[in-house]
Amino acid sequence: MKFAYFPGCKISFYMKDYGISFEALMENLGVNLVRLPFNCCGYPARSKNFEVSILSSIKNYALARKYNLDIITPCKCCFGQFKHSTYWYGQNKELKKKIDDILARENLFWDGNTQIKHLLSFLHNDFGIHEIEKRIQKKLPAKKIAVQYGCHALRPFSITGFDNPYAPKIFEELLAVTGVKTVEWSKSTECCGNPIFDGNPKLSLKITQNKIKTAGDDGADYICTACTHCQMQYEMIQYQKQLNNHTPTTVLFTQILGAALGINKNKLSTTGRLPLFPC
Amino acid sequence: MFKGALYISLIISVSGVIFQLHRFRKDGQFFNRSKNENHIKSFFHIREFLLNTFLQTKLFKAGKIRWGFHFLLFLSFLYLVIVHALHDVTSSVLFKSYDPTVDPYQFLRNLTGLMVLTGCVAFLFRRRFNIRSLQDKSIKHKGVFSIILILLLVCSGFLLESSKIISEPVFMEMVEEYSDLDEETGLSDLKLFWKDNYNVVFTENIKTTSNGLEKGRLLNEEYCLSCHSNIKSAFISNTLAKTISNAGNILNQYRIDTKFYVIHYMLCLSLLICLPFSRLFHVLLIPFASSRQNLTLDSFLENKAFINIASLYACTNCGYCSRVCSVYPNFQITGNQDVLPHWKIESVKTMMQNPGAANWWRLHAGNDECTMCRHCTDICPSGIDLQSLWSVLDKKLVTMGYTNNTRFILDTSLKEWAKKEEIYTGLIPGDALSSNLADRTEAFENCIQCSICTNVCPIVDYDSNQNDITPQQVMNLLRLGKKHLATGTRMVWTCLTCYSCQEHCPKEIRVADILLELRNAGSNRADMIQQRPIGLINR
Numbered sequence: 001m002k003f004a005y006f007p008g009c010k011i012s013f014y015m016k017d018y019g020i021s022f023e024a025l026m027e028n029l030g031v032n033l034v035r036l037p038f039n040c041c042g043y044p045a046r047s048k049n050f051e052v053s054i055l056s057s058i059k060n061y062a063l064a065r066k067y068n069l070d071i072i073t074p075c076k077c078c079f080g081q082f083k084h085s086t087y088w089y090g091q092n093k094e095l096k097k098k099i100d101d102i103l104a105r106e107n108l109f110w111d112g113n114t115q116i117k118h119l120l121s122f123l124h125n126d127f128g129i130h131e132i133e134k135r136i137q138k139k140l141p142a143k144k145i146a147v148q149y150g151c152h153a154l155r156p157f158s159i160t161g162f163d164n165p166y167a168p169k170i171f172e173e174l175l176a177v178t179g180v181k182t183v184e185w186s187k188s189t190e191c192c193g194n195p196i197f198d199g200n201p202k203l204s205l206k207i208t209q210n211k212i213k214t215a216g217d218d219g220a221d222y223i224c225t226a227c228t229h230c231q232m233q234y235e236m237i238q239y240q241k242q243l244n245n246h247t248p249t250t251v252l253f254t255q256i257l258g259a260a261l262g263i264n265k266n267k268l269s270t271t272g273r274l275p276l277f278p279c
Numbered sequence: 280m281f282k283g284a285l286y287i288s289l290i291i292s293v294s295g296v297i298f299q300l301h302r303f304r305k306d307g308q309f310f311n312r313s314k315n316e317n318h319i320k321s322f323f324h325i326r327e328f329l330l331n332t333f334l335q336t337k338l339f340k341a342g343k344i345r346w347g348f349h350f351l352l353f354l355s356f357l358y359l360v361i362v363h364a365l366h367d368v369t370s371s372v373l374f375k376s377y378d379p380t381v382d383p384y385q386f387l388r389n390l391t392g393l394m395v396l397t398g399c400v401a402f403l404f405r406r407r408f409n410i411r412s413l414q415d416k417s418i419k420h421k422g423v424f425s426i427i428l429i430l431l432l433v434c435s436g437f438l439l440e441s442s443k444i445i446s447e448p449v450f451m452e453m454v455e456e457y458s459d460l461d462e463e464t465g466l467s468d469l470k471l472f473w474k475d476n477y478n479v480v481f482t483e484n485i486k487t488t489s490n491g492l493e494k495g496r497l498l499n500e501e502y503c504l505s506c507h508s509n510i511k512s513a514f515i516s517n518t519l520a521k522t523i524s525n526a527g528n529i530l531n532q533y534r535i536d537t538k539f540y541v542i543h544y545m546l547c548l549s550l551l552i553c554l555p556f557s558r559l560f561h562v563l564l565i566p567f568a569s570s571r572q573n574l575t576l577d578s579f580l581e582n583k584a585f586i587n588i589a590s591l592y593a594c595t596n597c598g599y600c601s602r603v604c605s606v607y608p609n610f611q612i613t614g615n616q617d618v619l620p621h622w623k624i625e626s627v628k629t630m631m632q633n634p635g636a637a638n639w640w641r642l643h644a645g646n647d648e649c650t651m652c653r654h655c656t657d658i659c660p661s662g663i664d665l666q667s668l669w670s671v672l673d674k675k676l677v678t679m680g681y682t683n684n685t686r687f688i689l690d691t692s693l694k695e696w697a698k699k700e701e702i703y704t705g706l707i708p709g710d711a712l713s714s715n716l717a718d719r720t721e722a723f724e725n726c727i728q729c730s731i732c733t734n735v736c737p738i739v740d741y742d743s744n745q746n747d748i749t750p751q752q753v754m755n756l757l758r759l760g761k762k763h764l765a766t767g768t769r770m771v772w773t774c775l776t777c778y779s780c781q782e783h784c785p786k787e788i789r790v791a792d793i794l795l796e797l798r799n800a801g802s803n804r805a806d807m808i809q810q811r812p813i814g815l816i817n818r
Contacts, residue, residue, distance in 0.1 A: 009605050009652035013666070014576065040605035040650050046776070047798045048648075048684075049612065050713050056608040088714060095712045102611050155778035156791075165782050191737055191777035199685030200773055207741050207775075239580055 001127075003072040003117070004064040005033035009040050010075070010228045016270050018228060021254035022074045022119065024267040028258070029127065029135070033072070036063050041073075043081040043152075050088075055099050057085035061116075062108040070115040072122055074254065076227035080152025082116035083160045118153050120226050120253070121162055124170040132177055137262030139179030143276060145256075146185035146220035146248065147171040148192060148211075148234075150227040165189070175224065175253070178260035180276075185218045187211050192225075194233035208237050216247045222275065226253040251275040281544060288548040295555030296563070300589065306631040307588040310675055328570035331662050337569065338660035341599045345405075352398025355391035356429070363388055364547065378506050386512040388440075392433050393515055399430040418596050418625065422558035425550075432546040439539035440516035445480040445527045446536045458502040468495035469502075477510045478520050480527025561661065564593035569662025574670070584670040588631075591668065593661040594624050600655035600665065606648045617645025620655040620665055627672060640809075643681040646672055684805040688772050693747060696767030699808050716793045717762050717800070723793060725786040726754040732780035732790050738773050746770060750780050750790050753797070766801030774798070 005026075011019040026033050042056030061082070064071050073079050089096055090112070103109055123132060149168055157165040168189065172182040193207035212234070215223050225231040234250035256276060258268045266272045330336040335353065339346040362370045362384065370377040370384070377384060403426060406419060443449050450473060460466045471487060472495025473479045499507075510517050523530065553559055568590035578584065600620035601607065609618045616622040617638075623645055630637040649669050656666040688696070716722040733739050733749035747769045748756070756765040765771060771794050780790040 009650035012657070013579075013651060013653040016576075037603065039607050040652070042608070044650050045606070045609060045648065047795060048802050049609070049711075050796070050799050051711060052609045052612045055612055056606075059608055092712065092715065098712065102608075151775070151777035151779070155782045156789075157782065190779075191775040193775070195775050195777075196773055199683070200689065203738075203742055203773060207737060210741070236580075 001030070002032040002034060002069060004036050004038075004067065004069040006038055006041070006060065006071045006073040006075075006078060006116075008073060008075040008078045008228055009044075010232060014232055015228050017268075018074060018231060018252055018254060020270065021252060021258050021268040024263050025254050025258045025261070026072075028261050028263050029132070031072075031127075034067065034069060036067065036069075038063060041075075041078040041081045042085060043077045046081065046084075051095065051098070053081065054085045054088050054095060055102060057082045058089055058099050058110055059103060059108065061086075061114045062103050062110040065110055065114045066108065070117060072117045072119065074119045074226065074228065076118060076150035076153035077229045079116060079118040079162075080160055086112070086116075087159045118162065118226075120170055120174060121153075123174055123257075129173060129177060132174070132257070132261075136177060136179075136260050138260060140256065140260050140276065142179060142181045143221045144183045144219050145175060145180050145222045145224045145251070146183050146215040146218060147175065147188055148223055148225045148227070148230050149189045150225070150230050151189075151191045153227070154189060171224075171226065171253075175256065178256055180256065183215075183218050183220045185215050185220060187214050192227075192230040192233045194229040197233065197236070204233070205237060205240075208233050212237065212247050220248045222251045223248050224251050224253050224256060249275060284545075284548055288551045291552045292554050295552070299555045299560065299592075303588040303592070306628075309631045309634075310586070310671055324570050324572060327572070327662065328566055331569035332566040335660065337658075337662055341597075341658050341660050345597075348398050348401045351394045355394035355398070358387065358391045359395065380507050382508040382512050385508055386514070389437075389513050389515045392436060395429065396433050399426050399433070402426050403430075418621070421596050425553060425557040425559045428546065428550055428553060428557075432543070432550060435539055435543040435546055437516050437519055439536065439543045440513060441519035441523060442530060442536040442539050444478055444510065444513070444516060444520040445524050445530065446534075447479060447481050447531045448534060449536060450479050450481075453503075457506075460498065460502070465494055465498055467491070469498045471495050472499050473503075477507070478517065478524060480524050480531060482528055482531070558595060561593055561595050564589060565661045568593040568664075572656075572662070572664050574656075574664055574667040579670065582674075584667045584674075586664065586667045586671050590661075590663050591624060591628060593663055594621070595661060596621055596625075597660060599658050599660060603654040603658050605650050605652040605654055609648050613644075615641060615645050617642045618648050619645075620669075623672075624663075624665070624668070627668065639676070639679070639681055642672075643676045643683075646676065647683055649673075684802045685772055687805050687809065688767055688801060689769065691767065693764070693767055693769075697764050699804075711799075711803070713799055714789075714792055714796045716789055717757055717765075717796050723754050723757050723788055726751065726758070726788055727786060728755065729785060731783050731785060735779040735783050737775060737777060737779070738770065742769075742773055746773070750794065753794065754788065754790070757793070762797070762800070763804065766797045766804055770794070771797045771801060 003026075005023075007019055007022075023033060038060045040056050041060065042053035045052040045056065060071065071082070073082075089099065089110075100109065117126065123129075149163075149171060153160055153162045154168060155165050162168075163170045166189075175182050187210075190211065191207065192211065193204040195204075197204040212223065223234060225234065231250060231252060238249060251274075255268050255274050259265075259274055259276065265274055268274060335346060335350060338349055363379070366377065366379065379385065379388070403423070406423060450470075454460055454466065454469070460469060467485060468491045470479070470481055471485050471491045474481055474485060475487070475492065476499075550559070554563075568587070571587055571590060573585045573587075598621050601622070604610075604619055606618055610616065617626050623642065626637060626642050626645075630639075630642065646669060651666060651669070653666050656664060659665055728751055730749070730751050732754075733751050736750055739746060739749050750770060753765050753768065753770055756762070756768075774791065774794045776791055776795060778791045781788070781792065784790055
């Protein structure tokens with residue numbers, strides 16, 4: 001299998017751990033990642049300029065189309081933006097024409113034949129849970145994990161087609177094969193608070209703190225994310241040390257699965273330390 | 280006279296460097312560093328410094344062909360400066376056999392000259408033909424001056440050498456100095472030999488005889504050969520000499536070689552003087568810039584960033600940063616050049632030196648788009664810590680009152696916003712495309728005010744003491760034809776875009792999409808109200 005790897009803007013500087021663990025995971029599963037000169041997915045521009053946000057992802061699609069590749073991303077906001085853009089590109093004729101003209105100036109075109117995959121839905125639907133199960137090297141300690149689904153992949157279902165938006169299950173199913181236990185968390189599908197961090201940091205962090213608190217109340221040791229922005233948001237709180245010792249901390253899905261697949265720690269984390277394994 | 284001119288140029292050059300450093304310091308005060316920032320450890324990356332100074336590794340990563348030309352030019356120019364220009368203090372001391380007219384030095388001088396020439400021409404060619412739309416005229420012409428100066432210097436060098444080759448007076452001077460030959464002891468034979476083999480042009484007509492040639496050859500071996508290799512190794516100057524030999528007599532009569540010497544020498548000195556004032560300064564600034572990368576994840580999260588002003592002037596306007604810029608599509612739609620790093624860095628310089636001339640809103644709008652992906656910083660061949668600059672700039676613009684629209688609208692009460700409605704309604708630019716929901720009645724008329732959207736909205740829950748209206752009330756405002764009022768509501772601007780409302784709506788209204796569209800429209804209106812020059816941006 002071969003994919004164009006879309007890391008998104010934040011991975012190269014903020015979230016190096018997510019980047020390297022994702023790449024190590026894909027390498028372990030035999031998925032070939034191709035790096036293309038992508039630009040931003042357009043998600044940050046979504047609340048400022050509609051045209052910019054749609055053009056950004058369509059341009060990425062066109063670039064991947066040139067190499068006949070589908071795109072895979074570990075970020076749910078990028079994934080959502082790609083899906084969103086696909087929808088509006090098809091809906092709005094005027095917009096389509098404007099974008100096509102801009103693409104043509106750079107010898108690009110897009111015929112709609114490029115798929116965007118998110119890490120989770122790819123593993124669950126395309127790669128197959130049984131395939132992953134076969135490759136599991138060691139069962140992880142049965143820590144209790146709450147999963148953060150991430151809004152932009154989950155909703156609106158009519159556009160993203162990720163999983164059942166009211167009762168999603170793919171994240172839990174994927175984690176179950178590693179040996180960890182997932183907990184029922186009432187706020188599993190609620191927003192992490194990151195989208196308004198720039199405009200209203202106070203409110204944004206209030207939401208996140210409340211989420212962490214409820215996860216702790218529901219018995220979780222860790223909150224697992226599979227989205228760059230969710231992870232950044234939880235790490236921001238941890239960084240500001242606004243937590244006491246009993247609240248759950250955040251862990252990346254790629255690191256959990258990677259560890260279960262027996263990938264070397266140093267390939268999963270820049271510091272060589274994984275949250276789940278203090279040793 | 281030459282010595283005096285040299286010392287004067289040296290003094291000008293050195294004081295120029297000092298002047299520039301002083302200016303960097305003054306520019307730095309513009310960002311008036313807080314104590315906090317000064318605490319950031321400044322690292323000296325010795326490895327980066329060495330690699331990027333002598334091998335230009337960052338340029339190699341960015342573009343192989345350009346690196347090839349640049350490296351050849353760099354090596355050749357370095358050779359010429361050290362071995363040729365400074366030969367009094369370097370090569371004559373280091374190499375015992377050194378003489379400018381002896382191989383390999385004669386050959387190498389021509390070869391390196393040619394390589395510098397190729398590099399210069401390649402640079403000019405690229406500037407002329409191979410520049411993408413992202414290069415503006417004023418940037419396109421930067422650095423051309425110093426390249427032309429180098430070009431002229433090398434050309435004058437070749438002309439000097441070829442005019443010396445054909446020169447009879449120079450030949451006679453040499454004969455007087457290094458031999459005791461006169462007409463009777465075979466000077467004419469030597470002339471004959473030199474005319475044939477070294478392309479000297481003589482006024483008198485010398486008859487070619489095989490006997491004379493043979494004698495000349497022997498005399499040449501005796502007196503000249505130890506200092507004069509075969510002239511063919513000076514492959515450029517020799518060809519040039521053959522070309523101008525027809526006019527040789529006139530040129531010799533006017534001692535054109537001495538004129539070229541003065542020109543060559545003066546060009547050399549002007550290059551020295553220009554060093555701190557032109558693009559040439561990058562040879563000193565890039566090593567400095569590449570040894571310093573201050574932004575780390577920790578310092579960034581602690582909201583500290585720090586820039587070295589001098590490193591900003593290491594920018595050579597190569598444009599690689601803008602090619603990899605993540606938000607390039609924004610430039611394609613809005614036409615705001617300040618989105619692009621290579622342009623933004625120029626605007627920052629303008630801002631520091633001449634704050635009145637800077638277009639602050641445009642710069643703010645451009646910098647606000649930056650996603651901090653670090654692509655520009657990673658590729659910058661000069662090793663400038665661009666991402667530090669963007670985050671420092673962001674803070675600076677905020678302290679000067681240039682905030683983004685979210686802040687502005689959240690600080691404006693709905694009452695004030697509504698008052699401004701009448702004044703600015705007609706000014707909203709209508710050509711920007713949108714998802715086109717808020718203006719179409721069928722997109723929201725089905726709302727039955729069931730308030731499910733409100734019940735599932737996290738913002739209504741978390742922001743209950745400050746939030747003004749709920750999503751379902753926004754739909755109602757639209758039905759009342761109050762779209763512009765709705766664009767300024769807190770609900771629209773604190774929406775998490777989590778799409779819970781839209782997913783749960785029993786009437787399948789695109790609630791979140793409508794809120795986003797209203798935010799886009801509100802952003803435009805806020806631009807108008809603050810009289811931002813968005814007319815400039817929208818093309």
